Amino acid sequence: MTVAHPLLERLRADVALGRRSAPDQPLTPCRGWRSPMARLLVFVVVLALFALATVPFEQGGSAPEWVYQVAQLGGSVAAYLVLVWLVEGRWPPVELAWRRIGGLSAGLAMGAAGCLLVFLLCLAGGWRTVAGTNPDAPLLIPALQLGVVAAVSEEIIFRGVCFRLTEPALGTWGAVLVSAGVFGGVHLGNPHATWWSALAIAVEAGVGFGLLYALTRSLWLVIGVHAAWNVVQGPVLGSAVSGATGNGDGLLVSLPSGPTHWSGGSFGLEASLVAVLVWLACSVWVARRLVAGRHTVTPAWRRPQALRN
Secondary structure, three states: OOOOOHHHHHHHHHHHHOOOOOOOOOOOOOOHHHOHHHHHHHHHHHHHHHHHOOHHHOEOOEOOHHHHHHHHHHHHHHHHHHHHHHHOOOOOOHHHOHHHOHHHHHHHHHHHHHHHHHHHHHHHHOOEEEEEEOOOOOOHHHHHHHHHHHHHHHHHHHHHHHHHHHHHHHHHHHHHHHHHHHHHHHHHHOOOOOHHHHHHHHHHHHHHHHHHHHHHOOHHHHHHHHHHHHHHHHHHOOOOOOOOOOOOOOOEEEEEOOOHHHHOHHHOHHHOHHHHHHHHHHHHHHHHHHHHOOOOOOOHHHOOHHHOO
Protein backbone atom coordinates (compact mmCIF):
# COMPACT_ATOMS: atom_id res chain seq x y z
CA MET A 1 0.00 0.00 0.00
CA THR A 2 1.48 3.38 -1.05
CA VAL A 3 1.31 6.30 1.36
CA ALA A 4 0.92 9.65 -0.39
CA HIS A 5 3.33 12.39 0.56
CA PRO A 6 1.55 15.08 2.66
CA LEU A 7 2.84 17.86 0.41
CA LEU A 8 1.48 16.15 -2.72
CA GLU A 9 -1.87 15.65 -1.06
CA ARG A 10 -1.91 19.31 -0.04
CA LEU A 11 -1.09 20.42 -3.58
CA ARG A 12 -3.82 18.18 -5.07
CA ALA A 13 -6.37 19.65 -2.69
CA ASP A 14 -5.19 23.16 -3.52
CA VAL A 15 -5.50 22.53 -7.25
CA ALA A 16 -9.05 21.32 -6.71
CA LEU A 17 -9.80 24.59 -4.91
CA GLY A 18 -8.18 26.69 -7.61
CA ARG A 19 -5.35 27.93 -5.38
CA ARG A 20 -1.63 27.32 -5.13
CA SER A 21 -0.02 26.20 -1.91
CA ALA A 22 2.29 29.01 -0.88
CA PRO A 23 5.83 27.54 -0.65
CA ASP A 24 6.84 30.07 1.98
CA GLN A 25 4.23 28.86 4.48
CA PRO A 26 4.83 26.03 6.99
CA LEU A 27 3.02 22.85 6.01
CA THR A 28 2.26 21.89 9.60
CA PRO A 29 -0.84 23.25 11.39
CA CYS A 30 -0.06 26.69 12.80
CA ARG A 31 -1.45 26.46 16.32
CA GLY A 32 0.01 27.39 19.68
CA TRP A 33 3.51 28.77 19.44
CA ARG A 34 3.44 28.40 15.65
CA SER A 35 0.35 30.55 15.24
CA PRO A 36 0.81 33.80 13.27
CA MET A 37 0.66 35.91 16.44
CA ALA A 38 3.22 33.74 18.24
CA ARG A 39 5.56 33.84 15.25
CA LEU A 40 5.19 37.61 15.06
CA LEU A 41 5.99 37.88 18.77
CA VAL A 42 9.18 35.83 18.34
CA PHE A 43 10.29 38.06 15.49
CA VAL A 44 9.58 41.27 17.42
CA VAL A 45 11.39 40.02 20.55
CA VAL A 46 14.58 39.18 18.63
CA LEU A 47 14.37 42.50 16.80
CA ALA A 48 13.96 44.35 20.10
CA LEU A 49 16.99 42.60 21.60
CA PHE A 50 19.15 43.93 18.78
CA ALA A 51 17.72 47.40 19.30
CA LEU A 52 18.59 47.20 23.00
CA ALA A 53 22.15 46.27 22.05
CA THR A 54 22.67 49.87 20.90
CA VAL A 55 22.23 51.19 24.46
CA PRO A 56 25.86 50.59 25.58
CA PHE A 57 27.05 52.70 22.64
CA GLU A 58 24.90 55.69 23.49
CA GLN A 59 26.57 58.84 24.75
CA GLY A 60 24.49 61.90 25.43
CA GLY A 61 21.32 60.06 24.46
CA SER A 62 22.45 58.82 21.04
CA ALA A 63 24.79 56.29 19.48
CA PRO A 64 26.87 56.65 16.30
CA GLU A 65 24.77 56.21 13.16
CA TRP A 66 26.58 53.02 12.13
CA VAL A 67 25.46 51.33 15.35
CA TYR A 68 21.80 51.87 14.49
CA GLN A 69 22.37 50.71 10.93
CA VAL A 70 24.05 47.50 12.08
CA ALA A 71 21.31 46.89 14.64
CA GLN A 72 18.58 47.41 12.04
CA LEU A 73 20.15 45.12 9.45
CA GLY A 74 21.50 42.49 11.84
CA GLY A 75 18.33 42.44 13.92
CA SER A 76 15.96 41.94 10.98
CA VAL A 77 18.12 39.19 9.44
CA ALA A 78 18.66 37.38 12.76
CA ALA A 79 15.00 37.63 13.74
CA TYR A 80 13.92 36.23 10.37
CA LEU A 81 16.36 33.32 10.58
CA VAL A 82 15.09 32.47 14.07
CA LEU A 83 11.52 32.64 12.79
CA VAL A 84 11.90 30.45 9.70
CA TRP A 85 14.50 28.03 11.07
CA LEU A 86 13.65 27.46 14.72
CA VAL A 87 9.93 28.25 14.79
CA GLU A 88 8.67 27.28 11.33
CA GLY A 89 11.20 24.53 10.73
CA ARG A 90 11.96 25.62 7.16
CA TRP A 91 15.58 25.51 6.03
CA PRO A 92 16.55 26.88 3.68
CA PRO A 93 13.54 29.20 3.40
CA VAL A 94 12.44 29.09 -0.22
CA GLU A 95 12.04 32.87 -0.36
CA LEU A 96 15.74 33.36 0.51
CA ALA A 97 17.27 30.16 -0.88
CA TRP A 98 20.77 30.76 -2.29
CA ARG A 99 19.86 28.96 -5.52
CA ARG A 100 17.36 31.77 -6.18
CA ILE A 101 19.80 34.65 -5.64
CA GLY A 102 19.59 35.38 -9.37
CA GLY A 103 16.36 37.16 -8.52
CA LEU A 104 18.46 39.87 -6.87
CA SER A 105 20.04 40.98 -10.17
CA ALA A 106 16.66 40.84 -11.91
CA GLY A 107 15.19 42.99 -9.14
CA LEU A 108 18.05 45.50 -9.35
CA ALA A 109 17.46 45.90 -13.08
CA MET A 110 13.71 46.33 -12.58
CA GLY A 111 14.09 48.87 -9.79
CA ALA A 112 16.65 50.94 -11.69
CA ALA A 113 14.57 50.91 -14.89
CA GLY A 114 11.40 51.89 -13.01
CA CYS A 115 13.07 54.80 -11.23
CA LEU A 116 14.67 56.09 -14.44
CA LEU A 117 11.32 55.90 -16.22
CA VAL A 118 9.59 57.94 -13.51
CA PHE A 119 12.43 60.48 -13.50
CA LEU A 120 12.39 60.91 -17.27
CA LEU A 121 8.60 61.32 -17.32
CA CYS A 122 8.91 64.02 -14.65
CA LEU A 123 11.60 65.77 -16.70
CA ALA A 124 9.42 65.61 -19.82
CA GLY A 125 6.47 67.01 -17.91
CA GLY A 126 8.49 69.86 -16.42
CA TRP A 127 8.12 68.53 -12.86
CA ARG A 128 11.84 67.96 -12.40
CA THR A 129 14.77 70.15 -13.37
CA VAL A 130 18.47 69.30 -13.65
CA ALA A 131 20.83 71.98 -12.31
CA GLY A 132 24.09 70.16 -13.02
CA THR A 133 26.24 67.39 -11.61
CA ASN A 134 28.09 66.79 -8.37
CA PRO A 135 30.89 64.25 -8.89
CA ASP A 136 31.98 64.68 -5.26
CA ALA A 137 28.62 63.59 -3.87
CA PRO A 138 28.97 60.72 -1.35
CA LEU A 139 27.86 57.46 -2.92
CA LEU A 140 29.10 54.50 -0.87
CA ILE A 141 27.57 55.28 2.53
CA PRO A 142 24.15 56.37 1.17
CA ALA A 143 24.12 53.30 -1.09
CA LEU A 144 24.78 51.03 1.90
CA GLN A 145 22.14 52.74 4.03
CA LEU A 146 19.44 52.95 1.36
CA GLY A 147 20.32 49.98 -0.81
CA VAL A 148 21.38 47.39 1.77
CA VAL A 149 20.15 48.29 5.24
CA ALA A 150 16.79 49.81 4.27
CA ALA A 151 15.96 47.41 1.44
CA VAL A 152 16.92 44.20 3.24
CA SER A 153 15.42 45.05 6.63
CA GLU A 154 12.20 46.56 5.26
CA GLU A 155 11.53 43.72 2.82
CA ILE A 156 12.11 41.14 5.55
CA ILE A 157 9.74 42.97 7.90
CA PHE A 158 6.96 43.91 5.50
CA ARG A 159 6.99 41.13 2.91
CA GLY A 160 8.81 38.33 4.73
CA VAL A 161 6.87 38.77 7.98
CA CYS A 162 3.84 41.06 7.66
CA PHE A 163 2.70 39.72 4.28
CA ARG A 164 3.55 36.08 4.96
CA LEU A 165 1.93 35.88 8.38
CA THR A 166 -1.33 37.50 7.30
CA GLU A 167 -1.72 35.65 3.99
CA PRO A 168 -2.93 32.29 5.41
CA ALA A 169 -5.85 34.05 7.12
CA LEU A 170 -6.63 36.93 4.76
CA GLY A 171 -5.54 35.42 1.46
CA THR A 172 -3.13 37.00 -1.00
CA TRP A 173 -5.21 40.11 -1.75
CA GLY A 174 -5.87 40.80 1.92
CA ALA A 175 -2.21 40.34 2.81
CA VAL A 176 -1.18 42.75 0.05
CA LEU A 177 -3.56 45.42 1.36
CA VAL A 178 -2.59 44.98 5.03
CA SER A 179 1.18 44.95 4.42
CA ALA A 180 0.85 47.92 2.04
CA GLY A 181 -1.15 49.89 4.58
CA VAL A 182 1.37 49.25 7.34
CA PHE A 183 4.26 50.07 5.02
CA GLY A 184 2.73 53.39 4.01
CA GLY A 185 1.77 54.19 7.60
CA VAL A 186 5.27 53.83 9.01
CA HIS A 187 6.51 56.41 6.49
CA LEU A 188 4.26 59.04 8.04
CA GLY A 189 7.05 59.62 10.56
CA ASN A 190 9.56 60.57 7.85
CA PRO A 191 10.62 64.20 7.30
CA HIS A 192 8.26 66.16 5.00
CA ALA A 193 5.74 63.30 5.10
CA THR A 194 2.05 63.92 4.43
CA TRP A 195 -0.98 61.69 4.18
CA TRP A 196 -0.56 61.83 0.40
CA SER A 197 3.07 60.70 0.51
CA ALA A 198 2.14 57.81 2.82
CA LEU A 199 -0.69 56.77 0.49
CA ALA A 200 1.61 57.06 -2.53
CA ILE A 201 4.22 54.78 -0.94
CA ALA A 202 1.51 52.33 0.12
CA VAL A 203 0.31 52.11 -3.49
CA GLU A 204 3.74 52.06 -5.14
CA ALA A 205 6.00 49.98 -2.93
CA GLY A 206 3.39 48.48 -0.60
CA VAL A 207 1.07 47.06 -3.25
CA GLY A 208 3.70 46.76 -5.99
CA PHE A 209 6.30 44.91 -3.92
CA GLY A 210 3.61 42.78 -2.27
CA LEU A 211 2.27 41.60 -5.63
CA LEU A 212 5.78 40.93 -6.96
CA TYR A 213 6.50 38.85 -3.88
CA ALA A 214 3.21 36.97 -4.19
CA LEU A 215 4.01 36.11 -7.82
CA THR A 216 7.62 35.04 -7.34
CA ARG A 217 7.83 34.09 -3.63
CA SER A 218 11.31 35.60 -3.74
CA LEU A 219 12.61 38.09 -1.18
CA TRP A 220 15.74 38.36 -3.32
CA LEU A 221 13.70 39.92 -6.13
CA VAL A 222 11.86 42.52 -4.03
CA ILE A 223 15.05 43.39 -2.13
CA GLY A 224 16.70 44.07 -5.49
CA VAL A 225 13.84 46.25 -6.72
CA HIS A 226 13.73 48.18 -3.44
CA ALA A 227 17.51 48.67 -3.29
CA ALA A 228 17.89 49.85 -6.87
CA TRP A 229 14.91 52.21 -6.61
CA ASN A 230 16.37 53.85 -3.49
CA VAL A 231 19.95 54.15 -4.75
CA VAL A 232 19.09 55.37 -8.24
CA GLN A 233 16.53 57.83 -6.87
CA GLY A 234 18.78 59.39 -4.22
CA PRO A 235 22.57 58.99 -4.57
CA VAL A 236 22.42 58.87 -8.39
CA LEU A 237 19.55 61.12 -9.56
CA GLY A 238 19.62 63.52 -6.63
CA SER A 239 16.01 63.16 -5.49
CA ALA A 240 15.03 62.99 -1.84
CA VAL A 241 14.30 59.41 -0.76
CA SER A 242 11.12 59.18 1.31
CA GLY A 243 11.88 62.64 2.68
CA ALA A 244 14.87 61.30 4.59
CA THR A 245 17.52 62.75 2.24
CA GLY A 246 17.64 66.10 0.47
CA ASN A 247 16.94 67.00 -3.13
CA GLY A 248 20.12 67.63 -5.11
CA ASP A 249 22.30 65.40 -2.90
CA GLY A 250 23.19 62.93 -5.65
CA LEU A 251 25.64 62.67 -8.53
CA LEU A 252 23.00 64.50 -10.55
CA VAL A 253 21.75 67.76 -9.03
CA SER A 254 18.01 67.64 -9.68
CA LEU A 255 15.18 69.56 -8.04
CA PRO A 256 11.38 69.30 -7.99
CA SER A 257 9.52 71.82 -10.11
CA GLY A 258 5.88 72.79 -10.52
CA PRO A 259 2.90 71.34 -8.64
CA THR A 260 3.96 69.23 -5.66
CA HIS A 261 1.55 66.38 -6.43
CA TRP A 262 3.34 65.90 -9.79
CA SER A 263 6.94 66.60 -8.70
CA GLY A 264 6.84 64.92 -5.29
CA GLY A 265 8.15 68.07 -3.64
CA SER A 266 10.48 67.78 -0.66
CA PHE A 267 9.49 64.15 -0.05
CA GLY A 268 10.96 62.97 -3.36
CA LEU A 269 9.83 61.11 -6.45
CA GLU A 270 7.80 58.63 -4.40
CA ALA A 271 5.24 61.36 -3.66
CA SER A 272 4.85 62.11 -7.37
CA LEU A 273 1.62 61.14 -9.09
CA VAL A 274 3.82 60.00 -11.98
CA ALA A 275 5.39 57.31 -9.76
CA VAL A 276 1.96 56.26 -8.50
CA LEU A 277 0.61 55.81 -12.04
CA VAL A 278 3.70 53.91 -13.24
CA TRP A 279 3.57 51.54 -10.27
CA LEU A 280 -0.19 51.08 -10.64
CA ALA A 281 0.32 49.98 -14.24
CA CYS A 282 2.99 47.51 -13.15
CA SER A 283 0.80 46.23 -10.31
CA VAL A 284 -2.14 45.61 -12.64
CA TRP A 285 0.11 43.56 -14.94
CA VAL A 286 1.47 41.48 -12.03
CA ALA A 287 -2.02 41.00 -10.58
CA ARG A 288 -3.24 39.67 -13.91
CA ARG A 289 -0.34 37.21 -13.97
CA LEU A 290 -1.28 36.08 -10.47
CA VAL A 291 -4.88 35.47 -11.45
CA ALA A 292 -4.03 33.80 -14.79
CA GLY A 293 -1.57 31.44 -13.12
CA ARG A 294 -3.91 30.78 -10.18
CA HIS A 295 -1.10 31.72 -7.82
CA THR A 296 -3.21 33.39 -5.17
CA VAL A 297 -3.96 31.98 -1.73
CA THR A 298 -7.64 31.82 -0.81
CA PRO A 299 -8.75 33.48 2.45
CA ALA A 300 -9.18 31.07 5.36
CA TRP A 301 -12.95 31.52 5.57
CA ARG A 302 -13.30 30.28 1.97
CA ARG A 303 -11.27 27.11 2.50
CA PRO A 304 -12.32 23.80 4.03
CA GLN A 305 -11.31 23.44 7.67
CA ALA A 306 -8.66 20.83 6.79
CA LEU A 307 -6.74 23.36 4.68
CA ARG A 308 -6.78 26.24 7.15
CA ASN A 309 -3.43 27.12 8.70
